[in-house]
Structures are given as structure tokens and as C-alpha cells.
Amino acid sequence: MNLEPAIAIHDLCFTAKDRTILHNLNGVFYKGKITTLVGPSGAGKTTLLKICNGLLAPSSGDILIDRQPIEEYEPTSLRRKVGIALQSAPILRCSVHENLALPRTLQGKQLTEEEAAAVLENVQLDSSFLHREAEELSGGQKQRLSIARTLINQSDILLLDEITSALDPSSAKEIEELILKINRKYGVTIIWITHNLQQARRVSDFTWILQNGKLLASGNASILENSEIPAVQQFLNGGAQ
């Protein structure tokens, strides 16, 4: 198998307010693959994704996106290339259509009704939602709208932060299918934070286990089954759902 790095991380550290949140991370997210990020709350998973999207600057270390240093990208084009569905993404107080169109609006472009309806359908939302106030949607519907909004930018790399946490198991599986389809059909590289180890086992090509800002283990999905590292074993036992 010929693996190319989509994102390569060297000695990455991140410090905020004198607290080290990421310690010396090293590793690669492979192109066209799905890598899950798992680990306890506060491990630094979200922080790592925000650094890859360019929302946060590393305190030290290097990040290469498609072999090019992250700081050489123009920030707005980096953020479109490496799209993120934020864990805390708010839904704006306007219609579903306007929410969906936001990535386009920011570029001074339009999102047609047809395009919007097609994207909504991808996340199992009926096109009749388009003209509803987004505020009125349920928690799970909002989460699907938020994913759909991130998809509008058609990024090469997608960073997903807990995108199914508010969904029932069957809706969560449908979103999983959608992400797998995007990955297979368009070769989009996926980096996916999840607290659901079953989900991680289902979708991972690779996985990283983070704890307290350190990379405990990384490798293919089999490391989620069993591990010789006591800390990982403890996490897998404690975190299994």
C-alpha cells in the first residue's frame, strides 16, 4: 500500500496560559484514510484539530499539510482546504438555507436551492427544512446541519469533532455511512474525534489514542481491540461503551 501523508506533525507542542496542553506530538495522518482520535475528555483532541485547521497556532513544532508547512498557506484557503466541523459549532439565528450557505456567503458566492437540498439530503434532512428557522431544529438536526455546512467547502481534509454525539444510534450510523462515502468516493482524508469506541472500531483505518496531551499509541484499528500498553488497556476498558 502506498501511503502518502496528508498532515505530518513534528514535535508539536501547544501551551495556553502557562499550561501545556499538547506535549511533543509526532505522527502522520494519511491521505485518503480515516484516522480516529480517541482519548479521555481534556486529552487535547479538539486542540489538535483546531491547530490543523489553523484556528490555533502551535507553540512549537512543525505541521506539514500536503508536505507544505502550514504557515505557508494563506489562512482562509488553508481553512477551506482543511475543513472542520467544530464540537461547539453554533447554529446561526437565521434560516437553515442561510446557515448552509455561510461558507459560500463568506466568499461572496451563492448556494442554490438545489445544491442546498442535495446537501441536506446527504445528512438525512428533508429539503422542506430549508426555509425553517435553524433555531427551531432539534439538537440532532442541528448537528446534522452543522456537518452539512462544513461539507459545503468540499475540503481535501475533513476534521470532525464529535459529530454524532447528539444522534441516536441509527442516525449516527447514517452519518457514518455518509462520511465513509465521502472518503471513498472523493478520497477525502478524514480525521475524526469520537468518544464512541464502537464507532471508532467501525470507521477507523488508523487511530490515535491521546491522553493528557500525549500520544499514547497510534496504529491501525486493531490497537482499539487490545493493547500491551497498560494505560491504553485501561482507557479501552474504562471507556468501552
Next chain:
Amino acid sequence: MTYGTLSLTLIFIFIPFLLSKSLKLSLEKDITIATVRSVIQLLAIGYVLHFIFGTDNYVYILLMILLMITVATLNARKKGVGIPGITWKIAITLLTVELVTQGVLLGLGIVPATAQYIIPISGMMIGNAMVLSVLFLNRFRAELEANENEIELILSLGGTPKQAVHRHLMSAIKASMIPTIEAQKTIGLVQLPGMMSGQIIGGADPIQAVQFQILIIFALLTCATLASVILGFLVYPTLFNERMQRIAVLRK
């Protein structure tokens, strides 16, 4: 009025002083400081103005305006701690407001170019712009705090800092201007504006006093708009670094 008669008005200080003491409001110290400061500051300015009006030398007028801008800047900047270059940003704002309003008033010959007009009107414009700056900074801070997630969302989707804060900047500008506009709606109905009252008590014709007051409230509208818009556009870029990342300015 003699200083003897004026000293009778100290009764107005004793009433709140005694009430504060008996109700244990513990405002006595603040009341004393406020009294002493207002007397000293007003007497000092009275003598300074007396001197300047006597000479009618433009250098003194200029110095007086610079002093007003300096004091107002030092006062308003406390609300902007942490914003890089906030002192200069407020100073530029106040200076622009002063230049524009005086430019119109003097340039079109609306008021005579003498210290007697320039200094009090400048004082009103600079003072009002100072209050507006403080209102704006407070409001902008609150808007940002309430909307950090939305700002982050817009940046994360490839928006620019300007796009990310635009809505919040506009609502802070708007909110800081509302008191000025609202005050004008009821002006004269309840309370006569201070300047107009002063003129009338001083013996001026009420119609003339009203004309001046109209001139002032119109100028104050420009003053309020300019102050919050200029300060807003000077401040918002400092919330982000050159990588378009939100930095810890005006943040909890």
C-alpha cells in the same frame, strides 16, 4: 454671586453626607473627594478660561484642547486595557471628532472663531466622544464574550476576521449610539440641557439659547457616530494576529 452666597450651597453637600452617615451608605469619603475635586477643578478651569479669553491667543486655545483630549484619553483607556495601542486609538478618535466638528462649525463660519466658543464646544464634543468610547468598548467586550463560538465558526469556515466580527462590531456601534439618540428625542421636554440652562440663567435670549442647543445636539450626533465607528474600526483588527487567529484581546 459672591463666594459667600456660593458657600451656602454647601448645604447641598451636607444633606447627602448626613444621609450617607445615618443610613451607613459609607459614601462620605467619596462625597468629600468629589466635592473637593469639583471645586478645585472648576475654579482652576475658571481662572484658566478667564486668562485665555483675556489673551485670545490661539496657542492657548490649542493647548487647552490638547489637554482636554489627553485627560479624556487617559480616562477612557481604562476600559480598553489589554488592547494594543488603545491610548493612541482613543486619542486619534477624539482628535478626529474634534477636528471634524470644529472644522464644520468654524469652517462654515457657524460660530465665531474665538476661545469663548471654541473651548466650551470642544469640551462638549471631546467629553461626549469619551463617554461614547467607554460605552463602545464595554459593549464590544460583551458582544465578543457572548459570541466567541460564532466568531470561531466563521474563521474555521474560511471567513476573514472582518467577516467574523462584523455583526458584533456593528451591534456594539449601534448600542453605544442609542443613548445619544434617545436623549435627543425627549430633549427640552423634561430637562433643559445644561448649556441652554446656563445661557438662559446668564441672561441670554431663550431663542438664541435654543438655537445654540440645536447646533450642539446636531454636532453631538456626528460626534457619537464618528467616535464609535472610528474606535470600532481601529480596535477590531487587534483582536486577531496576522494568521487570522483570535488572540486574547478583549477576552475573558
